Every structure is written in C-alpha cells, then in structure tokens.
Amino acid sequence: MRLSPYPDGKAFAFTIVDDTDGSTLETIRPVYEHLHSLGLRTTKTVWIRPPATSDATADSEGDTLQRAEYREYVESLQASGFEIALHNVAGASSRREEIISGIDEFCRIFGHEPKIHIQHEKNRDNLYFDVAQDARRLPSSFRSRPARAMHSLVNRWLGRSSAEGPQRFACCGEEPESEYFWGDVCQSRIKYVRSNVFLNDLNTIRRSPQMPFHLARTPFVNYWFDSSNGGDRERFDALLSERQVSRLARENGCSVLYTHFGRNFTEQTAGCRELNRETRERLGNIASRGDGWFAPAGELLDRLLAFQRIAFAPFSNGALLHNSNPFDVCSCSLWETPNRRLYTPAGQVFTPNAKKRLTLPSLKSGATLLLLDEELFSALRPWNGNRSCALAGDMASVWRKLRELLPDVEGTLRRMKAGHA
Ligand SMILES: [Zn+2]
Numbered sequence: 409m410r411l412s413p414y415p416d417g418k419a420f421a422f423t424i425v426d427d428t429d430g431s432t433l434e435t436i437r438p439v440y441e442h443l444h445s446l447g448l449r450t451t452k453t454v455w456i457r458p459p460a461t462s463d464a465t466a467d468s469e470g471d472t473l474q475r476a477e478y479r480e481y482v483e484s485l486q487a488s489g490f491e492i493a494l495h496n497v498a499g500a501s502s503r504r505e506e507i508i509s510g511i512d513e514f515c516r517i518f519g520h521e522p523k524i525h526i527q528h529e530k531n532r533d534n535l536y537f538d539v540a541q542d543a544r545r546l547p548s549s550f551r552s553r554p555a556r557a558m559h560s561l562v563n564r565w566l567g568r569s570s571a572e573g574p575q576r577f578a579c580c581g582e583e584p585e586s587e588y589f590w591g592d593v594c595q596s597r598i599k600y601v602r603s604n605v606f607l608n609d610l611n612t613i614r615r616s617p618q619m620p621f622h623l624a625r626t627p628f629v630n631y632w633f634d635s636s637n638g639g640d641r642e643r644f645d646a647l648l649s650e651r652q653v654s655r656l657a658r659e660n661g662c663s664v665l666y667t668h669f670g671r672n673f674t675e676q677t678a679g680c681r682e683l684n685r686e687t688r689e690r691l692g693n694i695a696s697r698g699d700g701w702f703a704p705a706g707e708l709l710d711r712l713l714a715f716q717r718i719a720f721a722p723f724s725n726g727a728l729l730h731n732s733n734p735f736d737v738c739s740c741s742l743w744e745t746p747n748r749r750l751y752t753p754a755g756q757v758f759t760p761n762a763k764k765r766l767t768l769p770s771l772k773s774g775a776t777l778l779l780l781d782e783e784l785f786s787a788l789r790p791w792n793g794n795r796s797c798a799l800a801g802d803m804a805s806v807w808r809k810l811r812e813l814l815p816d817v818e819g820t821l822r823r824m825k826a827g828h829a
Pocket of ligand 1: 427428429495527528529
C-alpha cells in the first residue's frame with residue numbers, strides 16, 4: 409500500500425512555468441487560448457516594468473505590466489484559473505526600493521503576494537545564484553546512504569578540481585550590504601523560488617524527489633523547486649513526446665515543465681497568429697489523459713509540501729496516517745490497497761475501487777488515522793469485553809446456570825455411577 413500526493417486518485421501531475429522573456433500580448437495570446445481550451449491551468453511569470461539599468465540584453469525584451477492591454481489580458485488569465493508569478497520585477501537588475509515597489513504593484517494588480525519567483529538571467533538582484541544554478545550544490549536525489557555518500561564525495565572532488573571559484577556571478581540579492589539586497593523581502597513575501605538547474609526529464613520529481621526543499625545555507629529562500637527543461641519550442645515538444653508522457657503516468661510522476669512561450673511558439677499564418685501545430689498536438693495529448701492532475705505550479709508545490717508532513721506506515725492488516733500540517737488535507741489517495749474494505753476503530757468504512765485505490769475525503773490537522781482490515785477490526789473490544797470465542801463463552805454460561813438450578817446434579821451423577829458399579 410502506498411500514499412499518493414495527487415487528489416482524486418489521479419495518477420500523475422503536470423504543470424508549466426512560463427518564463428516571460430520575449431513575451432508580448434500578441435505572441436502569447438494564442439498559446440494561452442489553447443491551454444485554456446484544454447483545461448490546462450499553468451503558471452505565467454511577469455515583469456512589472458521595463459529595465460531601468462543599462463545591463464538589459466535582448467533577453468530583457470518583452471511586455472511588462474506597464475502596457476495596459478497586456479496587463480488586462482494577464483488579469484483575465486488569473487481570473488480563468490492561471491497562476492501569475494514574478495520573474496524579478498524587471499528584465500534587468502533592480503535595486504531594493506525598486507523591487508519593493510514592484511512587488512507592491514504586483515499585489516495591487518493581482519490582489520495577493522507572488523507565491524513563486526523565477527530568477528531572470530544574471531540580474532544582480534538574483535538570490536544565491538551560485539547555489540541556484542549549480543546542480544552539485546542541491547540536495548542529492550539518491551535515497552540510500554551509500555549512494556548519498558558517493559554523491560557527496562564525487563561533488564567534493566568535482567568542486568576542488570573546478571577552475572572556477574564559488575562566486576562566479578555578480579548576483580547579490582542575499583547580501584545585506586548590497587544596493588540589490590532584498591533577501592528579507594523574498595523571505596517574508598515569496599514562498600517558492602525556482603532553482604536554475606535544468607532537468608532533462610519530464611518527470612521532475614524523479615530527479616528531484618525532495619522538492620520543494622529548504623536549504624539551511626540559503627535562509628532567505630523559503631523553498632526551492634526544480635523544473636524540467638522545456639526552455640525552447642524544440643525541447644518543450646521533445647519532453648512532451650508520447651513516450652515521456654506515458655512514462656510520467658506510469659511512474660506516478662510530477663512534472664514542472666519550464667519554458668519560454670514568448671520564443672517562437674506562435675506563427676503568423678494567413679494574417680493571424682497561431683500556436684504551432686506540433687506543440688498544439690502534444691499539449692492536446694497530455695491534456696486528454698483522464699488520469700492527470702493539471703494545476704498551477706504553486707498549487708502543485710503546496711500539495712507536495714503538505715504531503716512531506718503526512719507520515720504513512722502500511723502494515724499487513726492496515727495502515728496508519730498522521731497529518732502534522734496545521735491544516736486539513738483533502739482527498740488523500742491510497743494506492744494498491746487490499747481488495748477489501750478498511751475500517752477506522754470508530755467504525756467508519758472505506759471501500760477501495762476496482763483499481764485498488766482508496767480516497768480519504770479529508771485528513772484532519774493533527775489527526776492520526778488508523779485503518780484496519782475486517783479481521784483486525786472485529787478483534788477490537790473494550791477492556792472488559794469477553795476475550796474467548798462468543799459461542800464457547802455462552803456455552804460455559806449455560807453450564808453455570810444449569811449447575812445453579814440443579815445444585816445436586818453432581819451428587820446425583822456420582823450416585824448413578826456408584827449404582828452401576
Ligand atoms: Zn528570463
């Protein structure tokens with residue numbers, strides 16, 4: 409028996425995080441219209457305003473919330489269920505006060521703090537960039553102690569043999585003495601930051617099973633998450649191949665597919681701009697799978713995080729679950745349950761479906777739930793309950809009553825035996 413983090417017994421989870429580089433209203437509208445028509449709710453990042461500093465590059469080009477039509481369109485995406493996230497406040501370095509006023513503006517427009525932040529290029533205000541872009545510094549994805557030890561040994565050796573120093577970039581968002589410092593703001597206002605590590609596997613948690621994760625040496629980032637590398641149209645379409653999607657479902661995986669929808673995903677044909685045919689088909693293919701859970705990245709990461717705080721212990725006659733989250737967790741699925749009903753000690757009954765999946769409507773905050781099969785459930789009794797078999801106990805009671813009613817029955821039996829002798 410095992411616990412699945414996806415709601416409603418779904419087999420896998422899929423989302424997209426769209427880096428806003430190069431995006432304009434005209435280039436992204438066909439993409440989001442298609443995603444919306446397929447019921448795929450994903451995460452789109454935004455810039456608040458154009459770059460103020462001279463380190464802007466070609467990658468800094470694209471619409472910002474200062475263009476009214478674009479801002480209204482992004483607001484309509486949020487109203488349709490898409491998540492809006494931050495991609496730094498601008499496409500080039502911003503100073504502390506510019507960052508704070510930019511996040512304030514985000515809140516005014518969207519009605520909430522950005523839950524997710526994606527770091528752009530080498531902006532000076534990026535946080536812990538030497539950690540964020542180095543896969544060797546991230547927690548090992550190995551689970552066994554020998555493999556973990558080997559992993560850290562190899563990393564230490566690679567670190568020593570590298571000619572580059574530990575601080576390869578001039579990013580300093582975490583340094584309090586820098587004019588680009590905003591680590592404390594990130595810590596108090598943003599929950600998740602994407603690492604800049606690219607994973608070439610659609611199933612992101614296969615390579616990063618610990619995400620979202622906190623690192624003690626990067627305290628201003630509450631939780632990091634990793635993503636799969638669909639950085640451009642070719643990589644995006646390749647990762648959404650039939651083979652990768654089938655494997656994602658088979659492995660009960662979770663995909664956070666990172667991309668830039670502003671880069672060549674749409675084409676101008678016969679006077680109107682459309683999403684290219686291949687991407688359209690690949691998105692249609694994954695969306696048509698009834699066993700997928702499609703939610704924005706923030707919702708998906710919240711769910712993974714909540715399930716890190718649910719302890720689960722299966723045993724031969726049932727299972728035990730404990731929810732240590734400060735909130736109730738709804739729709740918890742147990743997979744490969746035995747083909748029989750499971751009971752709580754209070755007598756609540758749960759019946760697995762034909763696929764041996766059992767869904768618990770809600771796991772209360774702080775609650776421990778014990779599920780027992782029928783054999784163990786029927787063995788439960790209060791301290792003064794009869795410990796012998798019910799029929800044997802009843803026969804013994806009848807015998808005692810008979811002896812009370814006929815006090816001399818033993819004497820009579822003795823006399824009858826003596827007479828025979
Ligand atoms: Zn970017």
